[in-house]
Amino acid sequence: xxxxxxxxxxxxxxxxxxxxxxxxxxxxxxxxxxxxxxxxxxxxxxxxxxxxxxxxxxxxxxxxxxxxxxxxxxxxxxxxxxxxxxxxxxxxxxxxxxxxxxxxxxxxxxxxxxxxxxxxxxxxxxxxxxxxxxxxxxxxxxxxxxxxxxxxxxxxxxxxxxxxxxxxxxxxxxxxxxxxxxxxxxxxxxxxxxxxxxxxxxxxxxxxxxxxxxxxxxxxxxxxxxxxxxxxxxxxxxxxxxxxxxxxxxxxxxxxxxxxxxxxxxxxxxxxxxxxxxxxxxxxxxxxxxxxxxxxxxxxxxxxxxxxxxxxxxxxxxxxxxxxxxxxxxxxxxxxxxxxxxxxxxxxxxxxxxxxxxxxxxx
Numbered sequence: 001x002x003x004x005x006x007x008x009x010x011x012x013x014x015x016x017x018x019x020x021x022x023x024x025x026x027x028x029x030x031x032x033x034x035x036x037x038x039x040x041x042x043x044x045x046x047x048x049x050x051x052x053x054x055x056x057x058x059x060x061x062x063x064x065x066x067x068x069x070x071x072x073x074x075x076x077x078x079x080x081x082x083x084x085x086x087x088x089x090x091x092x093x094x095x096x097x098x099x100x101x102x103x104x105x106x107x108x109x110x111x112x113x114x115x116x117x118x119x120x121x122x123x124x125x126x127x128x129x130x131x132x133x134x135x136x137x138x139x140x141x142x143x144x145x146x147x148x149x150x151x152x153x154x155x156x157x158x159x160x161x162x163x164x165x166x167x168x169x170x171x172x173x174x175x176x177x178x179x180x181x182x183x184x185x186x187x188x189x190x191x192x193x194x195x196x197x198x199x200x201x202x203x204x205x206x207x208x209x210x211x212x213x214x215x216x217x218x219x220x221x222x223x224x225x226x227x228x229x230x231x232x233x234x235x236x237x238x239x240x241x242x243x244x245x246x247x248x249x250x251x252x253x254x255x256x257x258x259x260x261x262x263x264x265x266x267x268x269x270x271x272x273x274x275x276x277x278x279x280x281x282x283x284x285x286x287x288x289x290x291x292x293x294x295x296x297x298x299x300x301x302x303x304x305x306x307x308x309x310x311x312x313x314x315x316x317x318x319x320x321x322x323x324x325x326x327x328x329x330x331x332x333x334x335x336x337x338x339x340x341x342x343x344x345x346x347x348x349x350x351x352x353x354x355x356x357x358x359x360x361x362x363x
Contacts, residue, residue: 040103106167144159252309
């Protein structure tokens with residue numbers, strides 16, 4: 001989105017790697033090894049570049065150990081379940097810095113949860129900051145919120161940006177946009193009544209109020225009965241899970257679970273006192289954070305404001321700032337996890353563009 005060519009990528013989780021391969025460019029090398037096994041020379045040789053030539057090295061060391069939604073310090077130093085595998089995750093920032101030392105990229109970006117700078121984790125944060133600076137970089141760190149960077153979701157992330165000392169330039173972060181997208185901007189049919197569902201809406205139609213810089217597709221007819229459809233190569237309109245839209249919606253029904261009864265008590269925008277993570281989203285505001293672990297239908301999480309169900313994968317794509325045609329593999333819960341773990345692409349494009357324009361274009 002920001003004009004970069006991705007040469008090499010690392011993905012340890014099998015299902016996530018399958019998803020990445022299904023969407024990346026043909027020239028992108030996807031390495032499936034544990035990052036502890038990867039040497040800087042492996043990346044350089046595979047990419048055909050020399051030490052110091054890489055423009056940008058971007059990494060998101062797994063962050064569940066620092067999340068305020070997790071067990072935090074109780075799990076530090078332990079190998080534990082991570083997605084479909086087991087791994088120690090609180091030390092991976094130091095594997096990342098090991099690669100920085102060997103690659104010596106002009107700029108690096110490192111991402112983690114906002115919880116890294118809160119509570120006991122502050123000690124880890126300061127140690128990580130010292131480590132990154134010791135690699136020979138000027139480093140700046142800010143907490144950015146996706147809702148102010150073009151994504152219809154409130155999602156805070158800690159973003160480190162480092163610039164190699166010999167380049168003589170300071171790190172940059174993107175400025176917040178002067179507007180936000182609401183849920184109804186991303187999913188304009190979300191509050192329609194059943195009587196209205198015979199109609200349709202053309203995204204980009206001047207009769208539809210849009211905020212400046214709206215990046216959603218223009219000139220695409222979306223019937224209100226079809227939430228964020230994806231048009232596959234076969235030109236068949238299907239839901240994000242690979243089933244027909246009606247079946248996809250059926251598979252997100254939470255009526256038979258305890259959270260379904262609790263959903264009835266909530267108004268749009270309200271959070272359950274009984275099930276803390278259960279939220280009936282407010283269509284006129286950005287969505288609360290999509291958590292990776294909330295994909296099981298019985299698990300409390302974000303829910304549709306007017307229908308007793310969780311969002312379809314097609315709807316979640318838009319909530320998480322992914323293109324409508326982004327391919328996701330696996331079960332509903334696995335696809336939800338992929339979206340819930342990711343830095344929203346639109347958010348990352350703003351970070352990358354700031355680096356492109358504020359640093360790399362000056363070299």
